[in-house]
Amino acid sequence: MGCIAAIQLFITAILLVSTTTISSADTSPIPADASSLNTWFQNNVKPLADRKGTIDPALEAAEAKPRTIKVRKDGSGDFKTLKDAINSIPTGNKERVIVDIGPGEYVEKLKIEREKPFVTFLGSPSNMPTLSFGGTAREYGTVYSATLEAEADYFVAANIIIKGTEMHVIPDEGGTFITAQARNSESEDTGFSFVHCKIDGTGSGTHLGRAWMSRPRVVFAYTTMGSVVNPEGWSNNFHPERDQTVLFGEYKCEGPGADPKGRARSGRQLTPDQVAPFISLGFIEGSKWLLPPPN
Structure with missing residues (x-):
């Protein structure tokens, strides 16, 4: 967890004995043994169905209407580039948009604008895509030199390698x-x-x-x-x-x-x-x- 932008961040939930409400606790530490991460994830991360009423209502509404767009370098998806996929997401987006990214290396400089929340980049764990770009602080400035700038709220990246983050x-x-x-x-x-x-x-x-x-x-x-x-x-x-x-x-x-x-x-x-x-x-x-x- 952390450096390979197959980054999957996790949440811990506690069932209160006195009610049926799910509330969340942020105190469960990441285990020292890396082999325990998946178990920790499965034990602690609760799906939306178990957490309704405990998270931001806008996020809850967005997760209720997810849609998927596919990016494939060979042209078999909705888009061939990630930049085109991001551009297709409307400003003021209110739905979870899952950008399903096929295998291969995508050499692109990407930015998810603040006005495009609820975006997920999703790759396959068995054949993770790689995002890369040779931007430097000398050329773009420190703040804007990243391969991927995610300014929007509720961005998620799973099963993706971002060079540099690796x-x-x-x-x-x-x-x-x-x-x-x-x-x-x-x-x-x-x-x-x-x-x-x-x-x-x-x-x-x-x-x-x-x-x-x-x-x-x-x-x-x-x-x-x-x-x-x-x-x-x-x-x-x-x-x-x-x-x-x-x-x-x-x-x-x-x-x-x-x-x-x-x-x-x-x-x-x-x-x-x-x-x-x-x-x-x-x-x-x-x-x-x-x-x-x-x-």
Whole structure:
């Protein structure tokens, strides 16, 4: 979970004894054993039928009327490109639109505008599609360099590989950073949490994150880090004063790139209590909106 954008995020539900209402709890931690993830998912993620009346009414209405559009590179679907599929979704969309993506690599720079909520990208778990694009911060700016920008509410991606999110690092003479989180004050409820990931690639100069702003929050838990990760791990972005204000954390990571020796002052090894908020669904308020991906 976390890094392969076959990302399936999960929700925990509790049946209250005194009533028939399903309410949700965000405190169930992601298990340390990756082989337990599917069981954890099945035990904790409740379908829409069990959660009516507990989630956003607009989301509930959208899920009641799902429709599917198929993208196939060979022309056998509704569209050959993801960009055309996204363009077909109306502004002000009020239905769950499942974009069924066939196998293959889709080299496209994609953006789901804020006015197009309720979109699902769905691939096959046995033959996952790959989304890729060679955009760089130098060309597009840091904010707009992503292969996929999802600005809309209630976006879901399942069984898809997004290169870069898979964290296979390619050397860059100008420096490589997996994250550049832009939190600038304690009142901003933002951050990145990567759980059960694998970071590999070539070279040895990649940093887990840089302090783009003064108070970024980035956590890697249960992650295998290859030697591509720089021993420093983290960068204060040439602002040494940010060493005192960032939250750059690691928890029970392994591999040659996870050695805590040589880590920058800005990085820290977290305790179980410190990591707990970052490895449960409470971090993304999952109980308010998160549902299982479609079959």
